[in-house]
Amino acid sequence: MIRDITLGQYYPAKSILHELDPRVKLAATMIFVISLFVARSPVGYGLATIFLVLVIRMSKVPFRFMTKGLKSIIMLLMITVAFNLFLVDGNTLWRLGFLRITDKGVQTAVMVGIRLIYLILGSSVMTLTTTPNDLTDGLEKAMEPLKKFYIPLGPLKKFRIPVHDMAMIMSIALRFIPILLEETDKIMKAQMARGADFESGNLIQKAKAMVPLLAPLFLSAFRRAMDLALAMEARCYRGGEGRTKMKPLKYESRDRTAYGVILGYFLIVTAIERGVQIYGWIVALPGRWMAVYQWILSFL
Amino acid sequence: MSIKVKNVNYTYSEGTAYEIHALKDVNLEILDGQFVGLIGHTGSGKSTLIQHLNGLIRATEGKIYFNGRDIYGEKYPLKELRSKVGLVFQYPEYQLFETDVLKDVCFGPKNLGYSQEEAEKKAKEALRMVGMGEEYDQSSPFELSGGQKRRVAIAGVLAMEPEVLILDEPTAGLDPRGRDEILDQISYLKRERGITVILVSHSMEDVARYVDRLIVMNQGQVRFDGTPREVFRHYQELREIGLDAPQVTYLMKSLKEKGAHVDVDATTVEEAADAIAAWLKERE
Ligand SMILES: Nc1ncnc2c1ncn2[C@@H]1O[C@H](COP(=O)(O)OP(=O)(O)OP(=O)(O)O)[C@@H](O)[C@H]1O
Ligand SMILES: [Mg+2]
Numbered sequence: 001m002i003r004d005i006t007l008g009q010y011y012p013a014k015s016i017l018h019e020l021d022p023r024v025k026l027a028a029t030m031i032f033v034i035s036l037f038v039a040r041s042p043v044g045y046g047l048a049t050i051f052l053v054l055v056i057r058m059s060k061v062p063f064r065f066m067t068k069g070l071k072s073i074i075m076l077l078m079i080t081v082a083f084n085l086f087l088v089d090g091n092t093l094w095r096l097g098f099l100r101i102t103d104k105g106v107q108t109a110v111m112v113g114i115r116l117i118y119l120i121l122g123s124s125v126m127t128l129t130t131t132p133n134d135l136t137d138g139l140e141k142a143m144e145p146l147k148k149f150y151i152p153l154g155p156l157k158k159f160r161i162p163v164h165d166m167a168m169i170m171s172i173a174l175r176f177i178p179i180l181l182e183e184t185d186k187i188m189k190a191q192m193a194r195g196a197d198f199e200s201g202n203l204i205q206k207a208k209a210m211v212p213l214l215a216p217l218f219l220s221a222f223r224r225a226m227d228l229a230l231a232m233e234a235r236c237y238r239g240g241e242g243r244t245k246m247k248p249l250k251y252e253s254r255d256r257t258a259y260g261v262i263l264g265y266f267l268i269v270t271a272i273e274r275g276v277q278i279y280g281w282i283v284a285l286p287g288r289w290m291a292v293y294q295w296i297l298s299f300l
Numbered sequence: 301m302s303i304k305v306k307n308v309n310y311t312y313s314e315g316t317a318y319e320i321h322a323l324k325d326v327n328l329e330i331l332d333g334q335f336v337g338l339i340g341h342t343g344s345g346k347s348t349l350i351q352h353l354n355g356l357i358r359a360t361e362g363k364i365y366f367n368g369r370d371i372y373g374e375k376y377p378l379k380e381l382r383s384k385v386g387l388v389f390q391y392p393e394y395q396l397f398e399t400d401v402l403k404d405v406c407f408g409p410k411n412l413g414y415s416q417e418e419a420e421k422k423a424k425e426a427l428r429m430v431g432m433g434e435e436y437d438q439s440s441p442f443e444l445s446g447g448q449k450r451r452v453a454i455a456g457v458l459a460m461e462p463e464v465l466i467l468d469e470p471t472a473g474l475d476p477r478g479r480d481e482i483l484d485q486i487s488y489l490k491r492e493r494g495i496t497v498i499l500v501s502h503s504m505e506d507v508a509r510y511v512d513r514l515i516v517m518n519q520g521q522v523r524f525d526g527t528p529r530e531v532f533r534h535y536q537e538l539r540e541i542g543l544d545a546p547q548v549t550y551l552m553k554s555l556k557e558k559g560a561h562v563d564v565d566a567t568t569v570e571e572a573a574d575a576i577a578a579w580l581k582e583r584e
Contacts, residue, residue: 064315065316186389186394187394187395189351189356189389190389190392190394190395191395191407192356192382193354193356193382193386193387193388193389193457194382194395194407194408194411194456194457194460195379195382195383195407195408195411195412195460196407196411197379197411211397212395212397212407215397216394216395216396216397219394219442220394
């Protein structure tokens with residue numbers, strides 16, 4: 001039950017997307033997200049849809065898996081859509097007491113909804129096709145330029161951004177998610193075997209029912225963290241200084257192609273949005289001239 | 301009065317890349333008052349099977365009847381089932397959470413709706429039964445030794461006074477003495493209360509000594525089901541699925557091969573000693 005959460009979970013398959021350098025996928029996800037905010041017209045959204053569908057097809061991850069990530073944000077999605085639906089001003093379409101829906105509201109609600117869904121789908125594609133280890137490797141490498149900056153704290157001391165440590169913390173945290181989920185499942189079952197009830201009751205009763213679950217879970221998390229620290233020390237881990245990689249990240253030709261594709265997509269979306277804007281401006285032109293004409297007429 | 305497992309199949313993470321068919325068409329009937337041993341190689345589905353018996357896992361296919369009633373039927377009181385079929389998990393000490401031992405053991409009975417006094421009475425009874433003296437009632441469960449924690453956790457299930465007690469490797473990670481003590485206590489309990497016990501174990505010696513029925517699982521299927529004597533007769537097949545018969549079984553086999561007329565079905569050291577003594581007497 002609890003294992004069905006897919007956000008941040010890897011789906012093993014053989015596809016071009018799985019083989020891409022994690023840096024490419026990180027950058028591409030970011031560009032895709034930005035493109036969602038650039039897009040405003042149906043044409044722009046259509047393009048984003050086509051791009052997303054093609055990428056999902058290419059990833060060879062069953063579509064069911066993508067939508068599982070959506071389930072976890074369904075509440076957030078509904079609230080956001082509802083807010084936009086009821087609170088945006090415009091021409092009233094429907095009214096009930098103080099609630100009213102406007103044409104603008106419907107438009108923004110649909111847009112925001114699509115944006116959120118595509119955002120989750122897009123990042124799910126990345127996490128589903130990239131192992132957590134690759135992901136942090138990519139992040140570490142991408143953050144490498146940050147290592148050059150430092151804040152001087154006296155003549156010999158410098159504060160540098162601990163890029164390696166940050167990446168290590170993240171990869172451990174990611175690694176712990178499935179472990180802790182499994183542990184939660186186990187403890188939950190053990191307490192249910194003792195008659196615990198996690199489902200019924202009001203909010204306070206439900207919160208109280210969590211104690212038998214959370215207390216052992218925290219204990220076990222600390223125990224695991226301590227064991228891991230010990231195991232790392234026993235293998236002489238001393239941080240990032242002078243540490244080399246067994247498989248250093250290296251760009252291949254397919255990575256360059258992928259950069260080309262995502263940039264191409266982004267340029268087209270931007271160009272189309274611009275085009276739509278210019279088109280709209282031209283279409284509106286006669287009307288504007290009319291207004292100016294009438295304005296001049298009013299003086300005469 | 302029994303637990304009946306009918307054509308049960310179970311698949312973990314069905315419909316995903318991680319699909320595992322953990323149980324394949326399992327059929328069993330466990331009668332009242334039996335002491336059943338459940339053995340199998342690691343990953344053979346023992347833990348999965350026992351979680352079906354109190355309704356924690358719902359079979360993908362098949363049915364389970366407790367005292368003749370289908371537990372997947374509508375309105376079946378699963379909470380009541382869980383109090384009647386007590387399940388002690390592998391490493392149960394990880395489920396302890398209260399500030400003192402007594403409170404922790406009270407958790408089960410209180411969930412069943414007993415008052416504070418009744419719950420405490422049942423908890424104390426259960427604690428004594430697993431050999432935890434009064435001096436520990438107020439200690440924090442986290443200060444206890446591994447074996448003591450295990451006992452407290454077992455008491456936590458016993459306090460609900462189940463009719464069937466299922467223990468998933470209750471002796472894993474304990475020293476030989478702690479192991480014997482816990483098993484002795486369980487078998488004492490069984491005699492005392494007349495409950496049904498299902499014991500999951502990796503140790504052939506243990507099951508041979510305590511149980512009167514042995515179920516062997518392999519890759520999600522029931523492979524053998526009978527008395528320990530009957531099952532250990534298949535010691536060669538057991539080898540193939542990664543299990544051994546008790547060591548004395550091998551000893552008796554080689555004695556027989558060397559020409560001694562002994563009973564090769566002996567499964568415990570005592571039985572073997574008796575068999576050898578009988579043979580020596582016969583020879584004189
Ligand atoms: N929560 C779970 N999610 C997915 N697969 C699981 C889960 N629990 C067990 N499995 C898988 O189901 C199969 C049977 O596991 P099970 O825990 O029942 O074995 P077991 O006989 O109890 O083994 P052991 O002796 O090691 O405890 C194994 O292949 C295991 O990997
Ligand atoms: Mg197990």
